[in-house]
Amino acid sequence: MIAVMEAKGLSKHFPTRRGLFGGSRGVVRAVDEISFAIERGRTLGVVGESGCGKTTTAKLVLGLETPTGGAIQFEGHDLATLDPPGRRRYRKSVQAVFQDPYASLNPRMRISAIIAEPLVTNEKTEATEVRRRMLELLDLVGLPERSADLFPHEFSGGQRQRIAIARALVLSPQLVVLDEPVSALDVSIRAQILNLLRSLQSRLGLSYLFIAHDLAAVAHMSHEVVVMYLGKIVESGEARALARAPMHPYTKALFAAALPSHPDERRDEPVLQGEVPSPLAPPSGCHFHPRCPHAMARCAQEAPRLRAVEGRQIACHLFD
């Protein structure tokens, strides 16, 4: 398997200032030494709660933030050392679809202009060719040709998300970052979009970085899943296996908190207590230890490293 994109020890730390003149300087470790690879034609799902670093990870992958440590490798080259043409190629190869299709489409532009914009700014393409490509994409995402001359307000949420997908695909990218792509949509429309994304993946050989808080949707869409907690990966592995039998205490708690899909599945497992601590002052050792039902003395002192356990990666002292 060829990795389209690989993150190696990737970190993003944001400095914080306190007081008017920026006295004591702290640091928020939004993403802390995470590593993952996304292979051609496959989907990597990222799950975790607010503040776990999944959005920062997406921004790093999209090149919207520069890492403070580690590296992103694209086609075997370090992104930081790429020459300008190489960086341009990277930006064309990695596109994004965001959560809110009401915010991500310019209300003053016609659909044809919205979809063609990446082509116009990135490539010297002839007008007839631009139009041909734009119509091809409309067809690909299941919208009629007449949509081209309309404005975003004339479309429903699901149709807008199709337009956003068409725009993301116009440059024939290799990797698409999907940041909560169906959370803003109605239940009956979500399945349409998830089905479309899956069929596009198999037709075009796309890779996805799929970020969502709906665990069942992530399990459905992904080949591999990484679970993050306060900037660190706590568990990663094959999606189905991980969803069926989570091993890290946090992953267990997270999946236990997921809602059942049938009333007969009602489980009365103990619910995880407490809240995610502030990333400004994360707990010592393993960040999860204050909420962990299995915490030992060691967990408060020493941060566990990711290690291979039964075909997946887990960062927990229970598996040493």
Add this chain to the structure above:
Amino acid sequence: MANKLLSLENLSAHYVSQQGTRVVRAVDEVTLSLDAGETLGIVGESGSGKSTLALTMLRLLPQAGRIVGGRMMFEGENLVDKSEAEMRQVRGKRIAMILQDPMASLNPLFNIGDQVGEPLRVHEGASRSSAWQRAIELIRSVRIASPQTRVTQFPHEMSGGMRQRIVGAIGMSCEPRLLIADEPTTSLDLTIQAQYLDLLRELQRAHGLALIFITHNLGIVAKMCDQLAVMYAGRVVEQGPVSRVFSRPLHPYTKALLGSIPRMTEEREQLTAIDGQPPDLAALPAGCAFAARCPDAFDRCHVEAPPEFSVEPGRSARCWLAAPGVHRAAEQSIPLSRSAAS
């Protein structure tokens, strides 16, 4: 009917434009009932009328909205006939409500103690100091640590999950008989949502409270509810006990909705998507509102809207396929079990 806590009978609420030219039938001939201590889930997509139904029950419709027909019997009284002053005695005291965004339901300028104690002072004439003491107990009952210091704090000093607990404490302050929760956990993280749902269930058991969940999330219904009503285009298209509706949905819309949810441990290439869009409530089609998207629609569906057919005790569906006589044939032609739906 006598021992029902709440029963809505053919309730309709419409929004009318200023000129009276546009009528949006947001809630149309809804018949529902709820026993004391029971939990009802009202499920629907945006624009299905579920939030308007919640506002109607509290008589809090915006100016353009009006109740155009039906009755709302609550503890033997018809809420539709009550004056505004009488309704104020019901809201917050006998029926309480929790909204989606806790920041919007809390006043940022008042401390938590005053806000939690306010209903007690208004409805029960409690003194400031006794309301303050009760507020501390209420905050403890929603499992917030060190309530003595929390009462003096302001909403911005709390996390989203904690704010939503405070809203729950305000709702519970006068020990209502019925609590209506409109998407109460949509803005919360997964583990915080689970904690909150547990808390609601605990409060319900402790006080014999009846709960109505207004939600688009079938998972919440599966976890929390006894009864389920599915709304589509302003109407209740199917209702019944949760486990029976989930195992054997009668209405094609319910069936499609259940088939469209990804499941954690099930390998499926494609989800059952529902094609098309929900209809415009101001221009509803002549027949069944779902007919245009329905895989099982036949000629009659496009001309004549189906009435509510009672299928078995406590179960009904607004679908011609559920009509007496048709029912048997429908059972054979439509996949009914959960596995067959995938």
